[in-house]
Amino acid sequence: MYAPEYEPRLFDADGDLSKRWYIDYRIWDTDKQTFVRKQYTGMNKYTTLRERRRVCKEKLAEIRQLLEEGYTAGKTPAVTLGIDPKKATVQQAIEWVVERKAAAGVGTEFYNVALRRIREYPPFASLPLKFLSLAHITSFLEQQSKRGITAKTYNNYRNSLNASFNYLVKQEILTRNPCAPTELRKVEASPIHVPYTEAERQAITAEILKRGDEQLLLYISFIYYGFIRSGSELRLLRVRDIKPRTVLVPAARAKNGKAEHVAIVRQLEAMIEKAGLRSYPPDAYVFTKEHKPGPEPVGKNWFAKRHRKVLTAVGLNDGEHTVYGYKHTGAINLYLATQDIELVRRHCRHAHAGITATYLRKLGMFDDDEQLAKMPDF
Known part of the structure; x- marks a missing residue:
């Protein structure tokens, strides 16, 4: 009480x-x-x-x-932890985890990954938590595999489940994590999210302008100029996050769970001013289906679908070129223009320059040609 x-x-x-x-x-x-x-x-x-x-x-x-919620002490408390392990179903237990994480100000998207699938699979969702076993977990994951998902998606489902059950163990709702023994699948390296060449970027920009899709161009520009990730970091961007000189990426949406600012470069500032973004209510989402800031953000695939049509028009819809690729393109171009790895590190929001160096090398950026030229002959 x-x-x-x-x-x-x-x-x-x-x-x-x-x-x-x-x-x-x-x-x-x-x-x-x-x-x-x-x-x-x-x-x-x-x-x-x-x-x-x-x-x-x-x-x-x-x-x-x-x-x-009415929790009390005494011989007959009204509730214990807000959930009864003897009566709760798997779905109710995972929903309880999501509610607790949200109440603590922790991002819930990761926990919702598995929850969304659980809700679509009644045999697992309605299973009493007290009867849950490794066999049930394995069966659920195998059912997801039959949908033709990739190994990476399979691992995301498994890890989301594992995190929720770990939390239930810590809260003494479960005595053990039935998901822990399950194994991750090997993810084959792929060239997805490849950077765009300058010619490709120009062709894409021209096609977008031809279609009059200024919203898509603005979305891509936030990624290219701000290195902001195209998922929840950008899709759920609010007007209040656009500061005078920076864009705030709140902790709940950031990949590393830390609130950080990204500098607004002059080209992006010009586009923000042209769209008048700062003039809208602070709580409004920047990207909506109405093509202007409003109360409801666009769905996850809103921009991806339109972007694929543009890629098809310019001959790049090969499965390797994606919206996320503009982040890599921006990082490459900033480094080539400045040769300042510390600047790239800050803009990428990397913890240290070593991460940035590895990131750039994976993108094919090597700046040691002069030193390698000094290698003595054999």
Whole structure:
């Protein structure tokens, strides 16, 4: 039971890991018929400041939500953790995980990957959680394989399931993770997302302009000039994320889970100004089916379908050229123009230059020709 005057509070010893941290809260005791004091101290087993703060954030959100849902103490509590392991189905359990992650401010897209498929497969979705076994997991994944999915997609489903069941184990809803023994499939290297040559880029731009599809060109420009990933990072971009000099990629949508800013180059700024993006309501999504900022973002394949038509028109619809390829193209062109790997690193939002160097080498960028020319004859 929740009482506003007893808001759960974190006592973190001013960040001192050597001291005891705890979350203090009050809960209604059905036996004593009064609020009693409780403490959560499980975060103290984590030895790094980052991990401990992460756990504290998640637990604060969980405790608040449980209290708001009517959780009580005593011999006959109204609810335990908001889910009954003896009665819950697989679908209900995964939905519970997604709700808890969302309450803690954690991105839920990864957990929804498997949940979407579970909802489409009733035999697995309706299975009581208490009966779930490795055989059920294997059968579910095999059913997905029969849809003709790639090894990478199979691994995404498996990893999404595994993450959800790991969370259920940590919350003591399950005693073990039935997905853990399953194996990942080998993903063959492919040339997908290949960079575009300058001639190809010009041909594509000309075709888009010919079609009058300024929205598609703007979308591609955010990828090419800002190195913003074409998935949720860009598709779910809001007007408020476009700052005076940067574009904010919120932690919930960023690949590495960190909120970061990307500098707006002059060409992209000109397009933003032309579209008047900053004049729309802050909460509006930049890319909608109405071709202007609005309340509903476009679907996942909205731009991909239109882009494929453009690729077909210019003879590049070969399965290797994609919208994502413009990010690689932009990285290559920025490096060729500046020879500044640190600048490319910042724009790519890489953790360190070593990652950027490896990334550029995979794209065929080598800048050591002069040094290699000094190699002595055999």
